[in-house]
Amino acid sequence: xxxxxxxxxxxxxxxxxxxxxxxxxxxxxxxxxxxxxxxxxxxxxxxxxxxxxxxxxxxxxxxxxxxxxxxxxxxxxxxxxxxxxxxxxxxxxxxxxxxxxxxxxxxxxxxxxxxxxxxxxxxxxxxxxxxxxxxxxxxxxxxxxxxxxxxxxxxxxxxxxxxxxxxxxxxxxxxxxxxxxxxxxxxxxxxxxxxxxxxxxxxxxxxxxxxxxxxxxxxxxxxxxxxxxxxxxxxxxxxxxxxxxxxxxxxxxxxxxxxxxxxxxx
Amino acid sequence: xxxxxxxxxxxxxxxxxxxxxxxxxxxxxxxxxxxxxxxxxxxxxxxxxxxxxxxxxxxxxxxxxxxxxxxxxxxxxxxxxxxxxxxxxxxxxxxxxxxxxxxxxxxxxxxxxxxxxxxxxxxxxxxxxxxxxxxxxxxxxxxxxxxxxxxxxxxxxxxxxxxxxxxxxxxxxxxxxxxxxxxxxxxxxxxxxxxxxxxxxxxxxxxxxxxxxxxxxxxxxxxxxxxxxxxxxxxxxxxxxxxxxxxxxxxxxxxxxxxxxxxxxxxxxxxxxxxxxxxxxxxxxxxxxxxxxxxxxxxxxxxxxxxxxxxxxxxxxxxxxxxxxxxxxxxxxxxxxxxxxxxxxxxxxxxxxxxxxxxxxxxxxxxxxxxxxxxxxxxxxxxxx
Numbered sequence: 001x002x003x004x005x006x007x008x009x010x011x012x013x014x015x016x017x018x019x020x021x022x023x024x025x026x027x028x029x030x031x032x033x034x035x036x037x038x039x040x041x042x043x044x045x046x047x048x049x050x051x052x053x054x055x056x057x058x059x060x061x062x063x064x065x066x067x068x069x070x071x072x073x074x075x076x077x078x079x080x081x082x083x084x085x086x087x088x089x090x091x092x093x094x095x096x097x098x099x100x101x102x103x104x105x106x107x108x109x110x111x112x113x114x115x116x117x118x119x120x121x122x123x124x125x126x127x128x129x130x131x132x133x134x135x136x137x138x139x140x141x142x143x144x145x146x147x148x149x150x151x152x153x154x155x156x157x158x159x160x161x162x163x164x165x166x167x168x169x170x171x172x173x174x175x176x177x178x179x180x181x182x183x184x185x186x187x188x189x190x191x192x193x194x195x196x197x198x199x200x201x202x203x204x205x206x207x208x209x210x211x212x213x214x215x216x217x218x219x220x221x222x223x224x225x226x227x228x229x230x231x232x233x234x235x236x237x238x239x240x241x242x243x244x245x246x247x248x249x250x251x252x253x254x255x256x257x258x259x260x261x262x263x264x265x266x
Numbered sequence: 267x268x269x270x271x272x273x274x275x276x277x278x279x280x281x282x283x284x285x286x287x288x289x290x291x292x293x294x295x296x297x298x299x300x301x302x303x304x305x306x307x308x309x310x311x312x313x314x315x316x317x318x319x320x321x322x323x324x325x326x327x328x329x330x331x332x333x334x335x336x337x338x339x340x341x342x343x344x345x346x347x348x349x350x351x352x353x354x355x356x357x358x359x360x361x362x363x364x365x366x367x368x369x370x371x372x373x374x375x376x377x378x379x380x381x382x383x384x385x386x387x388x389x390x391x392x393x394x395x396x397x398x399x400x401x402x403x404x405x406x407x408x409x410x411x412x413x414x415x416x417x418x419x420x421x422x423x424x425x426x427x428x429x430x431x432x433x434x435x436x437x438x439x440x441x442x443x444x445x446x447x448x449x450x451x452x453x454x455x456x457x458x459x460x461x462x463x464x465x466x467x468x469x470x471x472x473x474x475x476x477x478x479x480x481x482x483x484x485x486x487x488x489x490x491x492x493x494x495x496x497x498x499x500x501x502x503x504x505x506x507x508x509x510x511x512x513x514x515x516x517x518x519x520x521x522x523x524x525x526x527x528x529x530x531x532x533x534x535x536x537x538x539x540x541x542x543x544x545x546x547x548x549x550x551x552x553x554x555x556x557x558x559x560x561x562x563x564x565x566x567x568x569x570x571x572x573x574x575x576x577x578x579x580x581x582x583x584x585x586x587x588x589x590x591x592x593x594x595x596x597x598x599x600x601x602x603x604x605x606x607x608x609x610x611x612x613x614x615x616x617x618x619x620x621x622x623x624x625x626x627x628x629x630x631x632x633x634x635x636x637x638x639x640x641x642x643x644x645x646x647x648x649x650x651x
Contacts, residue, residue, distance in 0.1 A: 159360075165324050166357035168344040170371035170418065177345075180370075184361040 026243055033236035040233050051233040058234070064222040065241075067133060068202055071218055074137025075144070075201035076194050082141070083148030083197075084190050088182065090149075091156040109146040116143050117210035124211065136211045136218065140201040147200065148193040155189025188257045195249045202245060272336050275300045275426060275458040276321065281330035283316050290316040292482045293330070298426075298460060298475075303452050305461040307469040308479035308505070314462045317479070318428055321460065323347050335425050345374070350419030350457075351428040355435070356411050358403040358418070364390065364410075365399035368417045375422050389417040392451060409440050416451060427452070429461040433468065445472050466506045470494065478502045497538070500631045503551040510554065512598040513633060516546045524630050526550060529596040533570045534625035538632075547633040554601040556627035559588060559619050561611070568622040574600065576617045586612065590621060 028042045033051060035044030055061055089095055090102045108116065120139045124130040163185065167177040183190075205220040212221055223238055276298040283291045291313040298304045306314040319325040321332060323344030332339050339347055350371075358367050365386050372382045390396050393413035403411055412432060419427055429448070433441045449472050452459050463469055469476045470490045477487040478501070486498040497503035504511060514528030524542050526533045528550060535550055542548060562573055577599060578589040586607040591599050600621060604610050613619050 160355055160357050162353050162355060162357040163359060165322075165344070166351070166353055166359070167370070167374075168324075169322060169349065169351045171345050171374035171422070172370075173343075173345050176374060181359055185359075187361070 029239045033240045051237045055234045064219045068219040071137045072201040075140040076198045078141040079148045079197045087152035113206040117207040121210040144200045151193030152189040155186040159185045277333040281327045301456045302474045303459045305469040305473035306477045312479040313482040348425040350424035352432040356415040389421040427459040508554040510600040530594045535628040535630040538629040548630040555603040557602045562620045569625040571622045
């Protein structure tokens, strides 16, 4: 009994230490963002939404936020079909060069982001698309695609390979089988991967730094630029914005996939 | 599709399928009559599932032809065949409710949308699932999932129903219930059915006809009673029922009956099909329930008698199961069922006994290279071989 009490103390101790260390920075930033004072500090001086207001007044911030949304949407939109089809093809079908294709698709993950950023900057410069926004979205899709593929592949692995035969046995030609049975069955992975891609693109800094200029600067790069000048509490407000977006993604994930995942348990 | 005049629903002629260099099915020929329930039974890897998948259209035969309703289907893709199938792991669509699963083949086969809800209700009613139509597969029990799969396979009135060991995952009680349920529905609808199983009991219980397969080859096709009474090969004798085998040599042949020398014993047997001349090596088969067990000093009851020692005794309630070692048959161990453990004497381990059986119950097959029976497919209740 005493042994079990000691074990419980240790386990709960570890749980609390982890919870606190994981959430403390977030809580501090949230607190700091509501300060009424001129500098970032914790505990905050007073309570106000002053810095949120100031942030919203900043045209450069609003424009960067809009661009970041745009880039993230492009990245997600490209990754959905590409990642889904690639995952289904490489996991499910005995296609030729399957292993090679798998390795090739996961390659971006193994290359340092600095290298990816630099090489894409050179390439985009050569083909004269540097300075536009959509190539940034495509670039972020390329570097993060392995996450999408992994997410969908997990779903593909979880489905019974016979359900496609079952659909054909029910009279569904191959395209109908794909649309009405295969795709819905891997939907949890597609949704998870899509949200992941959106969040990753929304946060991406290093490659974006290479690919953006003053006209196309995205929010993470914008934040980086402002840190280099003066650190004001509006940065804390931006951080809270990021936390809010991540939370929304988690809630969406739970709503859309949390239920779906239970579907596949037998 | 329906030729009407022919009573053959499925005709399979000389069908072979190779996987690499291994023949999964070789030169299979069989037919299924309209409205019949046929079971293909055999150990795993015997080719029965490959045969079924060729009928469904998921595999293509390397040789031979398959006709369904008189039409050759070799070049017809699975989604244009009028076949309902219940899969081994059911393969229900996880994102659809029971009703949507059952409606799916109707939609894909372009039934009039107005007719679909009525048909779905009718077939969910047939499998007694009317109250569960809005549940998804994971919200249903194993037996209920089975019923959805059956309804989905039958709702469009297919020419043919295929069952790919759908009952193998269920526990024994539920499996036996579902066997009767399948049979009830099959007879109610009169749908031609091909069932695949490794369970000899299931084959005997459910089928109008049974096909026994081994090593990709069809060993025998017959109705259950004939198959049980007259196994055509040693494999069938071993696989269906609990049968003991021992080797021997023919010493005399008089019409139907042959005299066999086995170990020190001289026994009278009936030939299992082939002509057996004197001197021929044979494999003798005797069913456990045909052997009478008694004391060594009792009055003789049957033509054949050997003395043995009880090595194992298992009481199963309605019967007593003995494994008896017979030194006079080269130490062969014979399985014996005594179906009246209430009034018959009970013999314990190491007790000497006499085994007797009639000449007509001992079958002598020409000895050949006997195909091995894998342990997992040994007939239930078998103690030793």
